Amino acid sequence: MKRLTHWINGAHYESVSTNTAPVYNPATGDVAAEVPFATAEEYATAVASARTAAAMWGQSSMSRRTEVLFTFRHLLNARRDELASIITAEHGKVHADALGEISRGLENVEYACGLGTHLQGAFSSQVSTGVDVHSLRQPVGVVAGITPFNFPVMVPLWMTANAIACGNAFILKPSEKDPSAALFLAELLAEAGLPAGVFTVLQGDAATVGAILEDPAIDAVSFVGSTPIAKSIYERGTKAGKRVQALGGAKNHMLVLPDADLGVAADSAVSAAYGSAGERCMAVSVVVAVGDVADRLIPEIAQRMQTLAIGPGTDPANEMGPLITREHRDRVASYVASATEQGATVVVDGREHSFEGSAANGFFIGVSLIDNVKPGMSCYEDEIFGPVLGVIRVDTYDEAVALINANTFGNGVAIFTRDGGAARRFTNEVTCGMVGVNVPIPVPVASFSFGGWKDSLFGDAHMYGPEGVNFYTRGKVVTTRWPDPATSEVDLGFPKTR
Numbered sequence: 001m002k003r004l005t006h007w008i009n010g011a012h013y014e015s016v017s018t019n020t021a022p023v024y025n026p027a028t029g030d031v032a033a034e035v036p037f038a039t040a041e042e043y044a045t046a047v048a049s050a051r052t053a054a055a056m057w058g059q060s061s062m063s064r065r066t067e068v069l070f071t072f073r074h075l076l077n078a079r080r081d082e083l084a085s086i087i088t089a090e091h092g093k094v095h096a097d098a099l100g101e102i103s104r105g106l107e108n109v110e111y112a113c114g115l116g117t118h119l120q121g122a123f124s125s126q127v128s129t130g131v132d133v134h135s136l137r138q139p140v141g142v143v144a145g146i147t148p149f150n151f152p153v154m155v156p157l158w159m160t161a162n163a164i165a166c167g168n169a170f171i172l173k174p175s176e177k178d179p180s181a182a183l184f185l186a187e188l189l190a191e192a193g194l195p196a197g198v199f200t201v202l203q204g205d206a207a208t209v210g211a212i213l214e215d216p217a218i219d220a221v222s223f224v225g226s227t228p229i230a231k232s233i234y235e236r237g238t239k240a241g242k243r244v245q246a247l248g249g250a251k252n253h254m255l256v257l258p259d260a261d262l263g264v265a266a267d268s269a270v271s272a273a274y275g276s277a278g279e280r281c282m283a284v285s286v287v288v289a290v291g292d293v294a295d296r297l298i299p300e301i302a303q304r305m306q307t308l309a310i311g312p313g314t315d316p317a318n319e320m321g322p323l324i325t326r327e328h329r330d331r332v333a334s335y336v337a338s339a340t341e342q343g344a345t346v347v348v349d350g351r352e353h354s355f356e357g358s359a360a361n362g363f364f365i366g367v368s369l370i371d372n373v374k375p376g377m378s379c380y381e382d383e384i385f386g387p388v389l390g391v392i393r394v395d396t397y398d399e400a401v402a403l404i405n406a407n408t409f410g411n412g413v414a415i416f417t418r419d420g421g422a423a424r425r426f427t428n429e430v431t432c433g434m435v436g437v438n439v440p441i442p443v444p445v446a447s448f449s450f451g452g453w454k455d456s457l458f459g460d461a462h463m464y465g466p467e468g469v470n471f472y473t474r475g476k477v478v479t480t481r482w483p484d485p486a487t488s489e490v491d492l493g494f495p496k497t498r
Contacts, residue, residue: 004180006046006203008045011196015037015039016039024363026363027314027364028359038203043211057139057169058167060167062119066116069112069165075188075192086180087153087178088313088321090152094320101151118165119469130481132481133478135475139474140472140474142169143159144220145221146223148224153185157185160172162469164194171200173202179201179203185201213233226383245471246459247452248455252282252412253284253286253288253403256290256416257417266301266303268440269440270305272414272440273387274305274389277386278332278384278386285383285384286391287389289393290396290400294371301369308367310355311355322365324363325363328363328385333350335379338379343372344373344377345370350368353366372391401430410432412443433451449466450462
């Protein structure tokens with residue numbers, strides 16, 4: 001069986017650990033590899049290498065860092081198809097979806113290539129007589145990234161590109177469920193000329209995460225995952241004196257007003273709820289239908305659901321692949337079952353979808369649509385993280401906004417309407433970090449920053465973009481006064497007129 005490695009000090013590092021986990025092919029249920037979790041000695045070796053590299057890389061020129069990033073961007077773009085196949089093999093998402101993930105990651109690399117502009121300071125002359133002030137930003141040192149299974153390339157690139165551009169060393173602890181993509185990125189960065197130790201891949205489990213959070217040699221931690229873990233990481237990391245950004249879960253609502261284009265709304269609901277099998281923190285999981293919209297919209301959604309092709313991600317005809325594990329598939333199915341028990345109406349039951357051939361043993365489930373969902377039901381309160389879309393019926397716009405704002409999550413939200421005034425009002429009134437107007441998944445482009453409010457974010461800094469640059473750097477202000485050569489009694493070697 002294939003045994004994966006760490007990436008330490010610029011090369012593959014064979015682990016001696018006997019503490020391992022299986023890596024599955026979710027489309028077949030077969031074990032494809034095993035990943036070893038770092039021993040204490042391997043962890044120490046990785047961190048020591050990163051600290052040594054950080055001291056050197058932080059003093060490197062911007063032109064040198066830019067050269068590496070541009071080369072990395074070229075290599076990543078040239079080999080994106082190969083990388084997408086690695087994602088599909090371990091995560092299960094269809095190849096086209098994997099390519100889309102890589103494209104969004106590339107955006108962040110391209111943004112980081114502009115580090116000369118992003119790291120510009122400010123200068124004020126003559127703030128007092130003979131006194132000037134300027135500001136600059138310097139790297140924090142060694143940064144760790146703890147990333148989720150659902151985007152094994154995009155989320156690491158959200159962190160890595162800016163962190164390295166800013167002059168830090170970066171330690172990536174990828175998900176143990178699909179860790180191979182991280183090693184592929186490491187190989188490309190090395191080929192691009194990144195010095196050894198600046199980028200590390202450390203395979204690990206909860207013990208490894210705990211070591212990262214407690215270790216004074218690591219200066220900052222970035223995390224994306226579920227809300228309970230995000231909260232714990234933020235609390236433990238900040239208690240240890242680290243800078244921490246921890247992005248948690250979501251319950252993203254899509255508000256549909258009576259004047260919306262129902263065809264567009266139905267297409268958007270299907271793609272946003274079931275794309276990537278619903279395993280994304282920006283997936284739409286609740287449609288909030290105002291007035292009689294639900295009676296007209298639900299048949300449109302159900303009709304489109306019937307045409308979705310579900311199967312192995314290696315087949316280009318398929319639009320949705322399996323879930324990441326058998327246990328997660330069963331958990332998703334349990335929410336559909338509880339919906340009926342709690343009084344909701346299951347319009348389309350994904351549990352009834354059958355799969356044949358090798359897919360019969362894979363971690364597949366069909367898409368589900370649930371009507372008459374209400375607050376308090378498990379299928380509404382929890383982040384399901386699967387292909388399940390609920391519909392809540394409300395009478396008015398005000399009732400809809402109150403419902404959305406009462407939710408503990410505040411990651412993303414969308415409104416579908418033709419009324420610009422209603423959209424503008426909604427944008428101002430809703431308590432979410434990212435808002436879409438007739439856009440179902442409002443993930444910002446790389447020149448803005450990604451992150452939610454409330455229980456979807458712990459810490460002050462959003463991910464990537466300008467806030468990402470600020471998170472991976474520390475500001476310094478220098479106040480300067482130089483003696484005037486004409487009046488100073490110190491001999492500076494200037495000619496003097498007697």
